[in-house]
Amino acid sequence: MTTNEEIRIGLMGGTFDPIHIGHMVTAEYAREEFKLDKVIFIPSCNPPHKRVRKVTEAEKRMEMVQLATITNFSFSISDVEIKRGGWSYTYDTVCYFRELYGEKAKLYFITGADAIMEILNWKNVDELIKSCEFIAATRPGYYLDIVKVLPREYWERIHFMEIPALSISSTDIRSRVHAGK
Numbered sequence: 503m504t505t506n507e508e509i510r511i512g513l514m515g516g517t518f519d520p521i522h523i524g525h526m527v528t529a530e531y532a533r534e535e536f537k538l539d540k541v542i543f544i545p546s547c548n549p550p551h552k553r554v555r556k557v558t559e560a561e562k563r564m565e566m567v568q569l570a571t572i573t574n575f576s577f578s579i580s581d582v583e584i585k586r587g588g589w590s591y592t593y594d595t596v597c598y599f600r601e602l603y604g605e606k607a608k609l610y611f612i613t614g615a616d617a618i619m620e621i622l623n624w625k626n627v628d629e630l631i632k633s634c635e636f637i638a639a640t641r642p643g644y645y646l647d648i649v650k651v652l653p654r655e656y657w658e659r660i661h662f663m664e665i666p667a668l669s670i671s672s673t674d675i676r677s678r679v680h681a682g683k
Contacts, residue, residue: 512541514612517549519558519672521570528639531665532612533576540576543567546590547583560584591625596633609634619651636660
């Protein structure tokens with residue numbers, strides 16, 4: 503970056519198989535709530551937590567994300583994980599964006615609160631938690647007892663954001679399509 507001003511960037515990684523309105527609402531709420539300059543959607547190549555099921559081809563998921571985000575000028579897309587190939591790890595992606603934008607950038611990784619509960623299993627979690635902050639989206643009234651799960655030093659780096667109740671998931675969409683609904 504050539505400017506002295508801090509830039510606030512949301513990184514929204516995910517399988518997006520398929521991308522849906524819940525992803526879009528989460529990204530927009532995070533953008534507004536955390537005053538993000540932009541949100542970058544990052545479709546994964548091979549998500550390590552989805553090893554047990556077949557994932558739609560990466561290029562097709564990338565195209566779905568492009569179509570879903572095209573009308574919001576605050577949203578952009580990165581194919582960094584797809585081009586990198588192999589397993590997609592948040593740590594590697596955050597390092598890439600840290601190098602790209604430098605220390606003037608404040609990076610926020612946007613994910614679901616359920617994923618945050620598994621963060622202790624993520625690659626290089628201690629370094630990752632120092633490299634960016636996390637925005638964990640949750641449904642209204644959904645309480646997470648993070649105090650019992652995560653080390654205290656992580657608490658100030660993870661922000662929970664309640665979004666409107668949307669009873670939708672990529673898993674549900676795939677099930678409905680498979681059932682002809």
